[in-house]
Amino acid sequence: MITALWALGALALVFGAILGYAAIRFKVEADPLVDQIDDILPQTQCGQCGYPGCRPYAEAIAGGDIITKCPPGGEATIKKLADLMGVSLDSLDQTQNKQEKRVAYIREEDCIGCTKCIQACPVDAIVGASKQMHTILSNECTGCDLCVEPCPVNCIEMRPVQTTAERWKWDLQSIPVHVVEVK
C-alpha cells in the first residue's frame, strides 16, 4: 500500500515537473488581443471613436469598450470585432453603415500654406511647406477628416474616391439589359 502511494506520488511529481518545465520552455507567444483588434481596425487614425488613433481604441476594446465606435470600418469591422470578442451582433446597434469612401482634397488656389493641416494629418499624407501650396497624397489619405477642421481658409474638402476600372465592383443590378440608342 505504502509502496503504491510512494510510486504514484513519485510519478505525479516527475510528470508535474516535466509539464511545468514544458509550459515554460515551449510557451507559445499568442498574438495579444490588442494586436488582433488593431489588425481589424481600418487604421485611419481618425479619432472618431474618441481615442487618439486606432491602437488606443483597440486597447479600449480589449479593456471592455463597445465595438461599434468605428465609422470608417463600418459593418465589416464590427462583424469581425464581434467574432473576435465573442459579442452577439444582434445586441449591437447596427445603424452605423459604412459611408462612401472619401479622401481629402485641397483646393490649391485657396491654400495659403499655413501647414496646419500637415500637423493634423496622422499619416503624413499632406505635402507642403510654409507659405507653399499644400496637396494631399490621395493614395495615402485615410479619409479621417482631421485636416478639415484646422484649415483657416476652409480650402480642404472631402471628396468621394474616384472609381477606376480596377476598383470597379460588378453591380448585379447594372449588368442586365441596357438599351442602347444607336444613330
Place this chain on the structure above:
Amino acid sequence: MPSLFQQIQAGRIWDFHGGIHPPSRKTQTSQKPIDSYSLPARLYIPQRQHIGVAGRVLVKVGDHVLKGQALTAADNAMAVPVHAPTSGTIVDICLHPSAHPSALPEPVFVLEPDGLEQWRPRHALDMLHADKAQILQRIQQAGIAGMGGAGFPSHIKAGAAAAVDYLIINAVECEPYITADDVLMQHHSDTIVQGIEILSQLLQPKAVLIGIEDDKPAAIKAMQQAVAGKNHWFVRALPVKYPSGGEKQLIQRLTNKEVPSGRRPIDIGIVVQNVGTAFAIAQAVLEDIPLISRVVTVVGQSLSRPQNMYALLGTPVHELLSACGFEPQPSQRLIMGGPMMGFTLPDARIPVVKTTNCIIAPTHEELPVAGPELDCIRCGACTEACPVNLLPQQLLWYSKAKDHTQLQAHNLQDCIECGACAYVCPSEIPLVHYYRVAKADIRETQREALKAEQAKARFEARKERLEREKQERAERNKQLAAQRQQQLADQQKQQIAEAQARTQAATTELTHAEIVAERERKKAEARAYQAAKLAAEQDIIQSAEPTLSADDRAEQDPRKAAIAAALARAKAKKAQASGEAESTSVEAATVAAAPALGNTVEPQSSSSDDAKKAAVAAAIARAKAKKAQASGEAESTSVEAATVAAAPALGNTVEPHSSSSDDAKKAAVAAAIARAKAKKAQASGEAESTSVEAATVTAAPALGNTVEPQSSSSDDAKKAAVAAAIARAKAKKAQASGEAESTSVEAATVAAAPALGNTVEPQSCSSDDAKKAAVAAAIARAKAKKAQSASNSEAATDPTQADSEPPLADSDAVLPPVPQDEPQVVAQPEPVAANPSAEDAKKAAIAAAIARAKAKKAAQNPQEPS
C-alpha cells in the same frame, strides 16, 4: 510508357474536367473574307489598352500625327504605347466611355483622320542580325499586348528568362460567334508562321504547339500548310469544347500539365500566345507596322452583313456596326467579346481596343435575356461543368453571405469566369456575376487591408518622427542652455578680470601727485565749508554747491571712487565713533557697536568663503568698538584723534578680506591712504571749531563710497548707477545735516543711515545665501531699532540737546533733504531689488521695508519733540 514529349509528338491530346458545348454559330462569318470600311469620322484611342500602366503622353491637342506614330511612350516594363491608326489631327484629349464592363470614362486621344493615310517612316528589323533585346524592344514599341482578351504585354511573355519547353499558339477560339482568329489564319497563315518563328527565336522552345478547334477546318488546313517542314511544330485539332481556349485549359489539353493555383504557365515551362498576337508581332518586326488595327468579328442577327473587319483601334462600335448593315431593334443589346465572357455595352460610342475580338448585335430571339433568377435546386450541374474543378454551388452561398474566408478556402481566385456554370444552371442563376462581385469585394478588402497596413506604418513612423523631433529639440535646448551658462560664466569671469584690472590700474595710477591733489581738494573743500559757514549759516544752497562739485569730481573719476570707497567706510565709522564719543559715553558705545556689528556681517557676506578671516575681523571690530567706547569716555581731543586713527584702521582691516582680499598690497596702500586721510581729517577737525562736523562731512562722500565697491563688485552697471545716486543723495543729506548742526543726534542719525545701508547691502552681495540674508535682515532690524532708541534717548535725555533751537534748526536742515531723502528711501531697497537670487527677494524686500520704516521713524523722531 512513352514520355510526355513522345506522347505529344505522337499527336495525343488530353481533356479537362467539365466544359460545355454551346451552339457555335460561327458559320455566319467564318466563310467570308475580311472586309474593311471607310475611315470613321473620329477615332477614340484610349491611352491604356492593356493590363499595366499607361504610357507617357507624347502629343498635344492640335498636333498632326502620321499613321503609326506613337501617341504615348512606354517608360517602364509594364507599359506599351498606343499609336495613331491613321494620319490626322489630335483634336482633343478627353474622357470617353471605356471598353470595360463598367464603361467608366477614361482618357482618350480623339483623332480626326485627314484621309491621307500618311505613314511615318518604317524600318523593318533585320532578323538575321537583330538580337533578342532589339526584337523585344520592337515588340514593346509596337504596342503589342495579348490579343486573346487579357491584354497582357507580349514582350514580357516573349522575353521570359526561364527555360521554355512548349510554345503554345492559342488559335482555339472556343467562344461562339467569334471567327476573327479563324479568318486570320485562313488569310494570313504565312505571316502568323513568321510571327511564331520570331517567338521561337526568342523563347527557344522544345516544341511549338498550335491548338485549333476542329470546327475550323479551313484554318487548320491553312496552318498545316504554312508550318509544313518545320521540325517540332505541331498543329493540333482539338474537339470542340468550351472553354478550351482558356490558357490553362489549353495547356491541359495539349500537354496534360496543370498550372498550379496562383502560378503562371511560365512556371511550368510553357508560354501561350494568341495567334493574333503572333500575327501582330510579325507585322511589327518585319514590316514595322505597330498594333493599330485588328480583326474584329461583327456579328449578330441585327446585322444584314455580318463579317470580319480590319478595324482601326479607336473606331467607335457604332461605326463598325453601321458598316455591316446594322438595324437596331427596340432595346437592342450590344455585346463586346463573346456571348460567354463578353460584356454588354452601355454605349455604342465605345471604341475598339487591342483586346476587342468580337462585337455581337443579337436579336432577342437569338440571345434571349436571362430570365428571373430562381433558387438553387442543388442539382450539381455547375460542379460537373466547371473546368477548374470548383464547387460553384458552395461559392454561390459564400458569395451571397460575403464570407470571404470561405470563398478563399474554396479557391474562388481560381475561377476563370468562363460562365459554364451559369450556362448549365437550370435556375438561371448568374453565378459568374456573383463571383465577380465577390472577387471585387475580396480585392477591395485586400486593398483596404494593405492600405490600412500602410496607414499604420505611416502613423507609427510619424509618431516616431514626432518623438524624435521632441527629443532632438530637448537636446538642443539643453545644449543651448549649457552654452548660455558657459557664456554667462565666461562673461562673469571676464567681468571679474576686468574689475581686477580696473582696481589694479586704479592703484597703480594713484601717484603721489594725485594723492597731493586729493589732499588739496579736501582742504579746499574744508575751506569752502568754513567759508560757507562763516558767510551765512542759513544759506544751505551756497554751501551745498562745493559738495556738489566735489561729487561731480568724484563722478568724473570713477577709478578714484574705488579707493575712496575704502576710505569712506572707515571714515563713516570714525564719524560715528567720534560723533558719539563726544556725546554720552553709553550712547557712543551702542552706536559704535552697531558699525562693529555691521562690519562683522560684511566680511562674512562678501567673502563668505573665508569664515576664519571674518571671525578675526569681527574680533578686531569688537576690540576697536571697545576702544572707541573707552576713548569716548576719555573725552579728550587727543584720545579722539587716536580713535579716529583707529577707526579707519578698523575699516582697513576688514576691507582686505571683503573687497580686495586677493590683493594684500593694494589693500595696504589703500589703508595707508586711508590713514593719511584720517589724520588729515582729524587735523582739519581740530583746526575747525567742531571736529564732528568735519567727520560727518567726510562721512558724506564716504557713505556714498561704501556702496560703490559693492556695486562695482557686482556685475550690474545699472545697480552701480543707482548706488551712485543713493550715495550722492546720502552725501547731500549728510552734508546738509552736518552743516546744519554739530549735535550728536545728527551724527547718530547719519550713523544709523550707513549702518542701515551697510546691513542691507551685504544681503545683495551674499545673495545666494538665504540664511545669511535672513540673519543680516534681523541684524538690520535690530540696528534700526537700536538707532531709533538711541536717537530717542538722545532726544529725551541728551544734555547737548537741552537747547530746543538746534533740533529745530536741525529739523529745518533735515526737512529740505526730505525730498532728497526720498531717493534714499527708494534707493535703499534698490540693492535688495538688484539682489540676483529671486528666492529670498521677498525676505529682502520685507527687511528693506522694515528698514525703511525704521529710518523714517528715526528721521521723524528727532522732529517730534520740536
